[in-house]
Amino acid sequence: MKLKQTFKALTAVAALTGASLTFAADIDMNADANDLAIQGYDTVAYFTEGKPTQGDAKFTATYKNAIYQFSSAANRDLFRENPEKYAPQYGGYCAMGVALEKKLDTDPTAWHIADNKLYLNLNHAVQKKWLTDVPGYIDTAEANWPEIRTTAAAELNAE
Incomplete structure (x- = not known):
């Protein structure tokens, strides 16, 4: 009986250890x-x-x-x-999305380098809007990023 309990305990520890290494x-x-x-x-x-x-x-x-x-x-x-x-800036999330307080996926072909930093956008249509005021959108995104960076994308985008 003790051996069975010990085995269960070891199995639980192994599962937890494996989970922490994920x-x-x-x-x-x-x-x-x-x-x-x-x-x-x-x-x-x-x-x-x-x-x-x-x-x-x-x-x-x-x-x-x-x-x-x-x-x-x-x-x-x-x-x-x-x-x-x-x-890429903002962890690779869409730079325009961050300016709008969202964490959106990106199209790696919708990109722009400003001040030696890489910015990605959701798609080429969003990039076109982004390019109309890159410095302004960067300022807004920089202000928003500290607030949203540790919030899950699904939670932000559901609002």
Whole structure:
């Protein structure tokens, strides 16, 4: 009987330990169900190549528990040296959405670099609006981000 209780206790501890090791992107990061950031696009390539470039699963790095993919080992290494420089603003959520106090997904091909920072948008139509006043929308998003960054996207977007 004691052996059975001990086994149950060990099983419970193992389950809890396994659960604590589960990898999940931080709440302020926009990642898919597999914790992949920006749909696998190479965040460094926006800066070095000036265009969206699909990453490769061979070249990865993690930042805030999200997995980033890169088109080359060199880009991966640049990211590892300074992830804050290359990671998209607002955890990869739509910059216009953050200005509107929402956490919206993004289209990695709807992007803009301002002041050496990468901003992504929901889609090209939203990006067109974003581009009408980038400095103003950035100011608004910067004011909103501290308030919404730790709130789940589903909770914010339900309002």
